Amino acid sequence: MLLALHRRLIRPAAYPVSSLFSFNHHLSLRRMSNTKTIAVLDESELQDGQMKEVAFEDGKVLLSKLGDKIHATSAFCTHYGAPLAKGVLTADGRVVCPWHGACFSVCTGDIEDAPAPTALHSFKAHVADGKIHVTANAANTTKANMSRQPKLLASGTESSGRGVVIIGGGSGTFHAVESLREHGYSAPITVLSKETHTPIDRTKLSKALIVDPAKIEWRNAADLKIKYGTNLRLGVEVTGVDLKQKFVTIDGRDTLPYDKLIIAPGGTPRRLPIEGANLDNVFTFRGIFDSQKVDNAAKEGKRAVVIGSSFISMELVAAMSKRKLASIDVIGMEEVPFQNILGKEIGAALQKYHESQGVKFHMQSKIDKIVAAENSTLANGVVVNGETLPADFVIMGVGVAPATEFLKGSGLEIEKDGGIKVNEYLRVKSGPDTQNVYAIGDVAIYPQHTGGEVRIEHWNVAGNHGRAVGSTISGKEQPFVKVPVFWSAQGQQLRYCGVGHQYDRIIVKGSPEDLKFIAYYVKNDKIVAVASMQNDPVVSKASELLRLGLMPTPQEVEAGKDLLTIDIATSAALAKVE
Incomplete structure (x- = not known):
C-alpha cells in the first residue's frame, strides 16, 4: 500500500517535491514515535552461545549472545515463520532455521542462505543495571511484520551496458536478482522465463496443490521492476545462445545481448516411453x-x-x-x-x-x-x-531432465544427462567463450566441497547457487560451499541435509515406524548426510557440522554422540567455525 501511495506521490502534476518530503518526514516521525526501549531479560539469563526468545510488548525478539556481545533480531524465520530460538546458532553469527535451512546473520539480520526471501529486523541491544534492554519499533517485533526487504546497494538505475541476462524463472533466478542488487550490481538485469508469472515458491505446489501463483510469489512484478530494476520478460522461450557474439535468441526471432549470462532453466518432467503416455489426463x-x-x-x-x-x-x-x-x-x-x-x-x-x-x-x-x-x-x-x-x-x-535442449548448437558441452559442468564459482567450464557464462540449479554439475561432482535438483541448492553467482558477478567472488538441504511432507515433516547417494550403510536412531527418527548416511566411513522426522533441529545442526567439517564419526554416533551437544556457538568454538 505504501508503494502504491509513494507512486501516486511522485506524480509531479499532482504532488510537488515538498509534499513528498513532508510525507517521508511524517513516516520517519511515526516510526520514531513507535520506537521504545524495554528491559526484556536479566543479563545473567543469557550465556555465551545461547539464544532466547523474549517478549517485547505484543511481539517477540530473538536475543543471541556471541562472546560478550548481545544481538537482537526478529524472532521468526521469514520463510515459513519458524521460531528461530529453536534453531542453531554458530559462533560466527549465523542462525539456522530449525525447519528448512534458511540462515540469517544475528548481527545484521541479513540473509545468509536460501530459502529465506526476506531479511530479519535488527534491533539495538544494550545492558544496564543487570538487564538486557532492546530498542525497537514494537510493530516490527510482531509475527505479522517479522521481515524486512534486504538492503539493496544498487537498484538498477544504471542503463549502460548489456548487463546480466538470466534464462529461467525459478528459485535460482529470484535469489540471483536479489543477490546482484544486494551486492551493488547496478547494470541492467533481464529475466527471460517461459512461465507467465514471477518466481514462486514452487515447493508448495506438490505439497498443497496451490492453483493461484499470486499466493506463493516471492516478489510481485512491480517490486521486481521498480525496487530491483529488473526487466521481466515472462511467457517467452529462449531458443538459442550465441556464445561468441554474446546474445540469446528469443522465440526464434528476437535477439538480446548480454555481458553476463546465467543459465537457470530448471528441469523438464520426463514421460515414460509407453503406450498412452500422452493421453489428455x-x-x-x-x-x-x-x-x-x-x-x-x-x-x-x-x-x-x-x-x-x-x-x-x-x-x-x-x-x-x-x-x-x-x-x-x-x-x-x-x-x-x-x-x-x-x-x-x-x-x-x-x-x-x-x-x-x-x-x-x-x-x-x-x-x-x-x-x-x-x-x-x-x-x-x-x-x-x-x-x-x-x-x-x-x-x-x-523425474526431470535438465531443460537444456535450447543449448544444442551453442558450443556448450552438454553432458549425457543434460547437465552442464561448472567450476566452484558456478562458471561454465567448457569452451573459450564461457568466461562470462554461469549455470545454476537443476542444470549445474558442480564440485560439491565435501567431495565429487554432483547435479542436485533441490530448491535450496538452486537458491543458494543464485546467491553465490550474484555475489561473484558483482565483484565479490564466492565459491559455492553450501550443504544441500531439502524437506518433504510425508505425514510428518521430513528433513534432509548433505549428499547421501550411493551410501554404504545407514545408522538409524529412534523409530521410523512412529515417524520419529534420525538417520545418518555413511560413505567411506564418513557421515555424508542426515535425515530426520520429529527431531528438529537435528538436521539444521547437521548441515552446519557438515559445512564446518565437524561432523562426528559413525563410531561416535553409534556410541551415542548427540549432534545437539556439539559446541559450535560459544567463544571457545569460534576458532573452529571461522
Whole structure:
C-alpha cells in the first residue's frame, strides 16, 4: 500500500517535491514515535552461545549472545515463520532455521542462505543495571511484520551496458536478482522465463496443490521492476545462445545481448516411453499449470494412479489423500518408496503410513501401458504386470531432465544427462567463450566441497547457487560451499541435509515406524548426510557440522554422540567455525 501511495506521490502534476518530503518526514516521525526501549531479560539469563526468545510488548525478539556481545533480531524465520530460538546458532553469527535451512546473520539480520526471501529486523541491544534492554519499533517485533526487504546497494538505475541476462524463472533466478542488487550490481538485469508469472515458491505446489501463483510469489512484478530494476520478460522461450557474439535468441526471432549470462532453466518432467503416455489426463508435475490440472482432477470419488514413488509423487499422494478419492494406486520400481535415497527401513515406514491413509502400492512393478476407452483421448486404466488399475487420471512422477535442449548448437558441452559442468564459482567450464557464462540449479554439475561432482535438483541448492553467482558477478567472488538441504511432507515433516547417494550403510536412531527418527548416511566411513522426522533441529545442526567439517564419526554416533551437544556457538568454538 505504501508503494502504491509513494507512486501516486511522485506524480509531479499532482504532488510537488515538498509534499513528498513532508510525507517521508511524517513516516520517519511515526516510526520514531513507535520506537521504545524495554528491559526484556536479566543479563545473567543469557550465556555465551545461547539464544532466547523474549517478549517485547505484543511481539517477540530473538536475543543471541556471541562472546560478550548481545544481538537482537526478529524472532521468526521469514520463510515459513519458524521460531528461530529453536534453531542453531554458530559462533560466527549465523542462525539456522530449525525447519528448512534458511540462515540469517544475528548481527545484521541479513540473509545468509536460501530459502529465506526476506531479511530479519535488527534491533539495538544494550545492558544496564543487570538487564538486557532492546530498542525497537514494537510493530516490527510482531509475527505479522517479522521481515524486512534486504538492503539493496544498487537498484538498477544504471542503463549502460548489456548487463546480466538470466534464462529461467525459478528459485535460482529470484535469489540471483536479489543477490546482484544486494551486492551493488547496478547494470541492467533481464529475466527471460517461459512461465507467465514471477518466481514462486514452487515447493508448495506438490505439497498443497496451490492453483493461484499470486499466493506463493516471492516478489510481485512491480517490486521486481521498480525496487530491483529488473526487466521481466515472462511467457517467452529462449531458443538459442550465441556464445561468441554474446546474445540469446528469443522465440526464434528476437535477439538480446548480454555481458553476463546465467543459465537457470530448471528441469523438464520426463514421460515414460509407453503406450498412452500422452493421453489428455496423464499429467506430469512441475509448475502452476500442472498443479491446476491435478487440483481439478483430484476430486472426491475419483480414482488416481501415480507412477513413481519418490518425493514429488509421494507429496502429491499425501496431498490427495486428504481429498476422499475413491482410490490412489502408486506404482514404483523399488522395493519400497524412497529406497535409493532414504533406505529400505525408512521407506517401508513411510509406505506403511501412506497405506494407513488408504493408498495402495504396487512396488517392483513393470508398467505395460496406459489404456483409454475406445475412441477416447482420456486414460481409464494403467496396465501393471498384466493387471489393469482403474484410473480417472494418471500422474507420471518419474523425474526431470535438465531443460537444456535450447543449448544444442551453442558450443556448450552438454553432458549425457543434460547437465552442464561448472567450476566452484558456478562458471561454465567448457569452451573459450564461457568466461562470462554461469549455470545454476537443476542444470549445474558442480564440485560439491565435501567431495565429487554432483547435479542436485533441490530448491535450496538452486537458491543458494543464485546467491553465490550474484555475489561473484558483482565483484565479490564466492565459491559455492553450501550443504544441500531439502524437506518433504510425508505425514510428518521430513528433513534432509548433505549428499547421501550411493551410501554404504545407514545408522538409524529412534523409530521410523512412529515417524520419529534420525538417520545418518555413511560413505567411506564418513557421515555424508542426515535425515530426520520429529527431531528438529537435528538436521539444521547437521548441515552446519557438515559445512564446518565437524561432523562426528559413525563410531561416535553409534556410541551415542548427540549432534545437539556439539559446541559450535560459544567463544571457545569460534576458532573452529571461522
